[in-house]
Amino acid sequence: MTPEGTTILDQLRIVAGERQRRRADPALARRVGAVKQYQHARFAATYADLAAQPRYARATRFFLDDLYGPHDFAERDEQFVRIVPPLVKLFPREIVSTVSALAELHALSEALDSAMALVLPGPDIDAAAYVSAWQAVGRPQSRERQIGLMLAVGTALDRYTRNTVLRHSLRLMRGAARAAGLGALQTFLETGFDTFREMRGANEFLATIESRERALAAVLFEAEPGSADAAAGLP
Numbered sequence: 166m167t168p169e170g171t172t173i174l175d176q177l178r179i180v181a182g183e184r185q186r187r188r189a190d191p192a193l194a195r196r197v198g199a200v201k202q203y204q205h206a207r208f209a210a211t212y213a214d215l216a217a218q219p220r221y222a223r224a225t226r227f228f229l230d231d232l233y234g235p236h237d238f239a240e241r242d243e244q245f246v247r248i249v250p251p252l253v254k255l256f257p258r259e260i261v262s263t264v265s266a267l268a269e270l271h272a273l274s275e276a277l278d279s280a281m282a283l284v285l286p287g288p289d290i291d292a293a294a295y296v297s298a299w300q301a302v303g304r305p306q307s308r309e310r311q312i313g314l315m316l317a318v319g320t321a322l323d324r325y326t327r328n329t330v331l332r333h334s335l336r337l338m339r340g341a342a343r344a345a346g347l348g349a350l351q352t353f354l355e356t357g358f359d360t361f362r363e364m365r366g367a368n369e370f371l372a373t374i375e376s377r378e379r380a381l382a383a384v385l386f387e388a389e390p391g392s393a394d395a396a397a398g399l400p
Contacts (some may be wrong), residue, residue, distance in 0.1 A: 169251040169265045176268035177246050181272040183275040196282035197253070200298075203290045205229065207399055211377055214270040220363075221370050228374070231353060232270070233317055248265075252350070257331060260354065263321040270314035273307060281305070299385045308364045308386075312363045316371055323367035332358055 185193035208229055215221040216229075253261055284301040285294060325331050335358065339351055361367055 167261075168263045169258075170249045172265045173249050173268045174246065176265075177242055179212075179272040180242055181246075182276050183279050186279065187236055193279070195283055195288045196397065197278050199288040199290050200278050200281045200285070203295060211381070212374070215373065223360050224367065224370055227356065228315070228319070231259075231356065232318060238277050238327075238386050257334060259321070259325070259328075260335070261332065263318060264350070266314050266317050266321070270311065270318065273311050273314065277302065277304070277311065278305060295399060298365070303386075305382070305386055308382050309379075312375065312382070313380075316375055317369060318357075319361075319374070323371070325358060326362040332362075332378045337364050345371035373389050 187197055209216070252264070256264070277325070280302045281295075281298045284298045290298075312344050335351075335354060339355075343351060356396040364370060
């Protein structure tokens with residue numbers, strides 16, 4: 166097993182552990198679901214201006230649904246676990262590295278969502294409750310890592326759009342990937358490629374996400390709970 170393959174499996178075990186934990190505690194599962202829905206609404210509000218621009222609308226939706234969404238990625242995760250060895254052999258090394266970053270982002274986000282849910286008094290979340298939970302969990306380095314991984318995946322997809330050989334290779338692998346049980350992963354990668362190619366350069370888009378996410382994290386960590394500043398940027 167390559168280091169990338171081992172990393173992917175390790176991260177997916179973390180995700181599986183979080184899912185098992187929630188299945189054993191329905192109340193926790195409901196609060197996690199509420200956290201995810203709230204964060205999804207927050208991201209949509211933060212980037213409504215980008216979503217309204219034809220150039221960035223699809224990319225915003227990709228981040229909102231595929232990287233930051235409240236959806237259950239169990240099918241994609243199960244594919245990863247089943248076929249990590251053939252994944253490492255079948256896909257180009259660059260793409261495997263991106264999948265590894267995606268798996269780490271997924272695991273970190275799930276762990277942070279669980280941590281937030283554990284300190285919430287119930288499934289009803291408003292800005293004040295979210296700020297309090299964020300500050301109770303803390304872990305600024307993990308939050309920074311989460312942002313960095315999200316940007317790394319976006320940067321990689323943007324870079325791939327300029328590699329015509331890699332894009333062509335991915336299309337040629339479509340049949341083999343699906344036959345190997347990699348259909349959901351193949352769809353994610355192709356959607357990412359197509360989305361970033363349509364932007365014709367993602368530097369401004371990614372820089373906007375970077376500046377806004379880091380600014381919001383700083384406000385959430387530093388503001389007094391319940392203050393206007395603490396609730397800035399939250400629905």
